[in-house]
Amino acid sequence: ASVDKGVDFANYFCTYAFLYHQKDMLTDRVRMDAYYSSVFNNKQHFLGKTVLDVGTGSGILAIWSAQAGAKKVYAVEATKMAEHARELVRANNLQDVVEVIEGSIEDITLPEKVDVIISEWMGYFLLRESMFDSVICARDRWLKPTGVMYPSHARMWLAPIRSDIADQKMNEYEGCMDEWNGFVRETKSSYGVDMSVLTKPFSEEQKKYYLQTSLWNNLVPNQVVGTAAILKEIDCLTVTVDDILKVEASISSTISKEDTWLCGFGGWFDVHFKGRMENPAECEVELTTAPSIEDGTHWGQQVFLLNPPICVNEGDEFRVNFSMSRSEANHRLMNVDLGYEMKLRSGKTLPTVQNKFYIE
């Protein structure tokens, strides 16, 4: 599937051209601390080395790489944000080390291969935005055979959760349908047109919007009602685009709370900075976006709602078949098929339920 660049820009890149949006990321303390530590606690990876920052945005990671002693940093950014990155580099007196290049990483050329690729490419639930494709492309073209990826590993997680938003969204959906039904009556009586044939497609449109679109949420740990499982593990040094086109996993989870509601599943990710086998990090750093009271991130978690919620008990077991692939209309968005089967601790097995979700 070939991607129209203009359309991709309109749909995706445009927001990154705003300082406001870059600031959202720059004020995410968990994110900032993880990248900061990964660089400054592993200076041996940067000292005298060449670095490529894929999607430099404001330029922050390129600047840190230079401050940690890099000999040369290529900072590539597709949007006009590149101009601000250039200003920032100069204001921090690093213009002799950091070279800002405006362009898509897929299109530009560098004069040399690099020792390190650093990038903050993670979208909601890791793969939304599909920006990791660009990092893989950069790695295959520009990383030395001995080079190191920052981050080096990534994982996707899924866990059963409880949450009030399941009810809330159901109420919103129902309110919306009540309004629609009033509208159909009105349109018939005042304007002589019978709209009832559109009730079904309207309800499908609204169901998709309210109930089947995954929600951004900052969950807290006690909303997780069962064991979390890993859906996918990625070695950033070796993974291919083919490996991430589809994420398929069959996992199990055991409910850990007595007499609670299962309202859906929460998805999140973590990434690790471990260097590479032959050249490991001195100090391994983890960036996690798991449910947390104090350490929430701008990524939050993605919530996939079950309607209606199910009453569950400690020891109940789930088997979840998870499959995520890219939306046909927009390769940066995702479709999720989530089927689950429940084995109660009593031994009884409930029939499989199949759900479709959209990560928009």
Next chain:
Amino acid sequence: ASVDKGVDFANYFCTYAFLYHQKDMLTDRVRMDAYYSSVFNNKQHFLGKTVLDVGTGSGILAIWSAQAGAKKVYAVEATKMAEHARELVRANNLQDVVEVIEGSIEDITLPEKVDVIISEWMGYFLLRESMFDSVICARDRWLKPTGVMYPSHARMWLAPIRSDIADQKMNEYEGCMDEWNGFVRETKSSYGVDMSVLTKPFSEEQKKYYLQTSLWNNLVPNQVVGTAAILKEIDCLTVTVDDILKVEASISSTISKEDTWLCGFGGWFDVHFKGRMENPAECEVELTTAPSIEDGTHWGQQVFLLNPPICVNEGDEFRVNFSMSRSEANHRLMNVDLGYEMKLRSGKTLPTVQNKFYIE
């Protein structure tokens, strides 16, 4: 300037493919009543005639035209909404009269010329969305020399207003800058990067967003503090695209309230259904989006804020130089230059002030 169709679809058409959005228009009583009356009180224009509905959306105007006795109605819609329109036509048993055609009006061909072109093409402040271009194109290609346009005329209005949102937006802007300044301090102390060079571009970005982007608002009549003036009059039968690429007007307005605040200008439009000179409407209908207590529309008014507001008095006079043209990046959005000069009733003249606004 050529327009990339894919980009135009991503930026513009996509929202019209949702029933939710069509419903917003279909529940706008003022809009519905005006079109309904214009058709059913002027049946002589429809009886036994051929009609083209440009951008039929849900199909409502095409269906009314058929119900008013049209022999044949071509209902053209660029988005997938065409499928719903087709269902609706069939459910109302008009499939022998109404033919729904999915495609851009610029691309499709009809088997004949038509007697009437009906269309609801008006965007915020009349011309936002630039959809009228498509109606002009349809008219030049498909309207018989004797044909009638529905609506037949359109006007743009501007008036001085007072409003709390001027202060509110200024507060929001200032709050946003305070936060930014905290962020700059934080980033320097915690992460060793001096972001202060970006303060100016950030403040410009936020000024544009909070203060220079025109606002959707439903004004009430007593917020209008001076005489309203016409910026532009359009005869839909004869106007060309060139005539609407730019709207330039020099108008005056007299303040009609004593000791009040001038907080900005409100812009709105009206359209009229008068038929044509040789074939006038039996019953002329007006659709106005002027400030109103009971008859607000989904268009509201566009508000252009002045910062800071100015204290004015009855009898003070304004001269406003207004110029609106299309945004280079997106021909469906507008840039406005609004200069004003004030002659106080005391005889004193205040210097000209020049403002730039964006209709996004």
